[in-house]
Amino acid sequence: MPYTQATGCSIGSPAGDRARDYLAGQLRVAGLEVEIQPRSVPVPRRGLATFGQVDNIVGRLRGTDSTGTVLIAAHYDSAAMGPGASDDGAAVASMLETVRALRGGPGLRNDIVLLVSDGEEDGVLGAEAFVREHPLGKAGGVLLNWEARGVSGPSLMFETSANNARLVETFTGAVPAPRGHSAMVELYRLLPNNTDFTPLTKGGFAGMNFAYIQRSSLYHTAGDSIANLNRGSLQHHGSNMLALVRALDHDVTYFRALGIMITYPDQLVWPLAVLTVVAVAGLALPARAKRSLSLPRLVAATASAVVPLAVSAALAQGLWELLVSWRPAYDLMGGLLHRPRPYQAAIVVLCALTVLGWYLVLRRRLGPAALTVGALTWLAGLGLLCAHVAPGASFLFALPALTGSLGWLAAVLLRTPAWAQTVVAMLGPVTAAMLLPSLAGNVFDGMGLALGGVSALVLALFGLIVVPIAESSLPDLATRPKRATVLAVPLTALVLTAGLVAAGLVVDDFDADRRRRMHLAYVMDAATRTAHWVSADVDPAQWTKRYVSGHDTAALPPGYARGTLWTGQAPAIAAEGPRADVLAHSRDTLKLHVTAGKGARSVTLRLDQPMTHATASAGRFGSASVPVTGTRVGTWPSEIRFRGIPARGVQITVRIPGKERIGLTVIAETDGLTTVPGFVPRPPDLVAATREDGDLAAVTRSYTLTRDS
Incomplete structure (x- = not known):
């Protein structure tokens, strides 16, 4: 390779x-x-x-x-x-x-x-x-x-x-x-x-x-x-x-089901979405005629479905916050864990508990028909909404709602044995099973547990369309369930969730193959030759604690500290550091020649005033200009980065309207920390986190610039 x-x-x-x-x-x-x-x-x-x-x-x-x-x-x-x-x-x-x-x-x-x-x-x-x-x-x-x-x-x-x-x-x-x-x-x-x-x-x-x-x-x-x-x-x-x-x-809609790639043109998105709404309404009519539901109960059931959706998302996000509090190293993973399956299974259980609890609590008061149609109304509404704002996603909700409505309609209207009615009623859940769980899996893979609430929403929607199928195995509506039976469902789910979380904490531990992320950077002021180690870890690893010991950021260069940081004294390195030579500074224009020093790959300029325009010229790479709006959050108002700076430097021109004095910090960045005296490489169970200043040796120089008279 x-x-x-x-x-x-x-x-x-x-x-x-x-x-x-x-x-x-x-x-x-x-x-x-x-x-x-x-x-x-x-x-x-x-x-x-x-x-x-x-x-x-x-x-x-x-x-x-x-x-x-x-x-x-x-x-x-x-x-x-x-x-x-x-x-x-x-x-x-x-x-x-x-x-x-x-x-x-x-x-x-x-x-x-x-x-x-x-x-x-x-x-x-x-x-x-x-x-x-x-x-x-x-x-x-x-x-x-x-x-x-x-x-x-x-x-x-x-x-x-x-x-x-x-x-x-x-x-x-x-x-x-x-x-x-x-x-x-x-x-x-x-x-x-x-x-x-x-x-x-x-x-x-x-x-x-x-x-x-x-x-x-x-x-x-x-x-x-x-x-x-x-x-x-x-x-x-x-x-x-x-x-x-x-x-x-x-455009076409495309998706894979039963091993087959299915496509249909975007001209069908709106007709299918509208047809789905009609089908759900068509299901409500015979149910109302048979007095299985009333309009007030249907409205209440539809409105109540927001509860399992919101609670499922909240529980998933709450689980992530708990995991981060128990294992702070997860915070730098961004939710992308090495072995997340037990935690994902715990979210599935929590969603199932939430949806089932919603159904069991309201089935006697509102009736199974109202809850079933109310759930399908949610999917039909999402299909209609997506047809407007995200046509490519409409099928995820419209197709299960459409097939679910038609399946339940057939079960209600056709004079068939009970088993046959159950089979046709499964049409919607089967369609949903082909689409929604795989979507939740993609969200888990792509976004991680830090956004687990998104996957939980998808799983809860799946539960809404599936749970009515359990009606045939539930007690008669006239029979009030025993207290022990009512408590058994949530207790079982919570015990199972706790077991899955405990299993996750065991199997997703860190080792040489599944390494823990950590953040460490080196910062030195080129003028004073004072240097510090910096880490954004919430709970630094023992190796990191070799370098940081407290939270004093006062000695860091202007514009460098962002958020809560761990710091520690560090030895100086033999680096000249960056320089910014003023070529011109009049009215609203500041022109600089910036060098980063030997070995530095990139340079960052932080200014204490908002800028409106920036230009960079770098030899054979030519000149580039760009307007800049707004200000930075958490650091100085303006920032310029030049990646891959030539050894002879780069000319930077900045427009900063009407400012007599400008504070400037120039940061030269070199990959790796091995040039720092006494640096001990990481143990095999640690790996650099993706924070942008991690594993960088940053040498800074600060200026106060006054414009020409």
Whole structure:
């Protein structure tokens, strides 16, 4: 696997240069036209401008009679704290293998362009540079983007551009084992991150985005290694990539059920959603005619269903808070635990208890029919809401509600034996079982237990449609249940939950294979040569306590302290540190020449005044400008980051209207802590957390700048 070994690098690092040269060489050997695209590109955020010098690798395999371009995209940079075998080395390896296979077969008609982008982890910088600056990026075409948010699992097609009917048709027809569904894009929007797919599709490409997401506890850590990479996931990435390239305006809904990929056009989303509402209303009419429910009871039942939904979500989130309080190390895991199955099972039990309790408490007062129709009303309403705001997710709720209503309607109207009525009434629960539990599983894998309430909501919705089936096994409505029976249900569930949580605390312990995340950084003031260790851990590990002992942040550089930190005295290192030389400072413009010092990979500037515009110029990487709005939260009002800073420095121009004096802190950042005297490497059961300043040696210099008279 030389390909993935070459991609363990962060933007601007020496490893990045080696990876760039290796990959470009491999593509040239394969017969592609290859160029390196060096650019300086900005990405704005609130009060923040991030710049980076990126070296995109662009390879082109010309078609025999091209009518367009198929763009295959993946990034070769990795998060600084890990080698990136899955994110995104597996995709890069698949790209090279796909090229080899294509070159060995008959020529393709259309041009194939490979974008091996740089700087994805620091704000999709390379993809932004490609669509803004490169002629092939401006030409548009069909995009296949490849990612990972774990180290295992099937390669999921989790996102598409708009007008995706032909794309999904190609995907389901060409790929031997297609996985994914149209609701995943709606879930993905809940995550606080994006991929190269976002700027590329905004730049004019239509396409599909792929990733595998299991064992996500190793995502962006040192555990994202070749040893942990699932070979089946790598193979699925590569098989899908090759099949789609060989195979190659309206949206379709798509999902997998019973091993079959099902699709239907978006023109059917609204009719199905409306038909579902009609079907639920149609079920209520005969039930009312038979006096099984009344309108007031139906309204009460529908309104009451919010209770199990809200309680299920609250219990799941409460369980996470308890776990973090019992095991503070979970906080830095972000909910992405190594062995979360017992905890997930505990959430399932809590949801089942909540929904069953709701049903048992109200069945005598409101009646089973009202509760059944009320539950279906919720799913029908969500199907209608999603048809408006998230069409790709409407099927998750509309189809179970539609089949459930039709199934119960058949059970009510048809004169069949009781067993046959039960069978047709199972139509809705069976449909829901094919869709909702797998959705909850995807949410667990992609978002973790920190957002377990989202999965709990999905599971509770599943419970609402399933629980009425238990009616045939429950006591007659006229029979008041015994107190012991009433107490047995919640007590059993709570005991089972406690047992599962205890099992989770045992099986999800940390060791050399399932390492605990921890945060440690080194900060030195270049002027005073005073240095400190810093950790954001709530409960530092024994190894971390070698370096930190209290919470005194007063000696840290201005703008550095964020939140509650542990600190400790540290020895000075032999580093010159950053410098900011003022080239001009008049009226609303501040122009600086910034150097980071030998060995530093990146530099951060923090200003005590809001800025409105930032420009960076860096030699062969050119100049880039960006407007900035708002202010930063938790630090100084404005911040500028330059990733991969050249040794000769960068020229930064900032607009800060009408300020006589400006406070500035410049922070030069070097990966790793091994340059600090006396540093002892981590024991094998610890791994660096994903906090952005973790495992960095930061050398700072502060200035007070007064504008020219």
